[in-house]
Amino acid sequence: QKEVEQNSGPLSVxxxxxxxxxCTYSDRGSQSFFWYRQxxxxxxxxxxxxxxxxxxxxxxxxxxxxxxxxYVSLLIRDSQPSDSATYLCAVNLGGATxxxxxxxxxxxxxxx
Amino acid sequence: DTxxxxxxxxxxxxxxxxxxxxxxxxMGHRAMYWYKQKAKKPPELMFVYSYEKLSINExxxxxxxxxxPNSSLLNLHLHALQPEDSALYLCASSQESRxxxxxxQYFGPGTRLLVL
Numbered sequence: 421q422k423e424v425e426q427n428s429g430p431l432s433v434x435x436x437x438x439x440x441x442x443c444t445y446s447d448r449g450s451q452s453f454f455w456y457r458q459x460x461x462x463x464x465x466x467x468x469x470x471x472x473x474x475x476x477x478x479x480x481x482x483x484x485x486x487x488x489x490x491y492v493s494l495l496i497r498d499s500q501p502s503d504s505a506t507y508l509c510a511v512n513l514g515g516a517t518x519x520x521x522x523x524x525x526x527x528x529x530x531x532x
Numbered sequence: 533d534t535x536x537x538x539x540x541x542x543x544x545x546x547x548x549x550x551x552x553x554x555x556x557x558x559m560g561h562r563a564m565y566w567y568k569q570k571a572k573k574p575p576e577l578m579f580v581y582s583y584e585k586l587s588i589n590e591x592x593x594x595x596x597x598x599x600x601p602n603s604s605l606l607n608l609h610l611h612a613l614q615p616e617d618s619a620l621y622l623c624a625s626s627q628e629s630r631x632x633x634x635x636x637q638y639f640g641p642g643t644r645l646l647v648l
Contacts, residue, residue: 452635462641463622463640464575508574508575518582525574
């Protein structure tokens with residue numbers, strides 16, 4: 421069973437701090453990795469994707485990938501109350517199907 | 533533009549009703565997906581269409597019937613649903629590409645379904 425694991429939280433951080441969200445995956449053949457943000461009652465919204473080891477930055481968001489450790493993370497700098505949401509890590513197994521395996525999500529609460 | 537649209541936004545139906553969910557994208561994507569999401573759970577894949585052909589059915593009960601009339605449209609026909617089928621139904625689309633990043637899935641706003 422291919423798995424993606426996240427701490428369900430809630431992860432509580434003060435406004436302006438760095439929020440660090442972590443995700444591990446079981447399938448070494450996984451090729452690409454995605455972070456989605458989902459507000460309560462809304463659909464998942466893509467934040468970033470990453471497929472090379474190292475860091476990828478986009479504004480206040482940085483995704484980090486370490487394939488040797490099977491670990492992907494998302495850092496949110498200068499956290500805002502509007503960042504409060506569930507963050508879903510998703511892994512694409514590659515191969516013939518474009519199938520995403522989702523983690524259970526981490527609930528982030530940014531305290532004003 | 534990464535917009536996927538879904539109608540209706542909300543749907544209430546009885547267990548004997550027949551209804552359909554609709555999804556549309558105009559991004560030229562050739563892969564489209566249906567997901568089901570229950571509260572506080574991640575999305576669960578139901579079906580994948582690739583170039584208008586069904587490529588994945590995740591052992592979904594036959595009371596859910598997908599249809600892809602053309603590359604921009606995806607329907608989900610519902611018949612004789614059960615109360616436990618109440619959930620948020622999400623449509624997504626992606627380029628059908630083996631280039632890394634080309635497989636990125638973009639989600640529509642979802643249809644919130646309540647089965648009475």
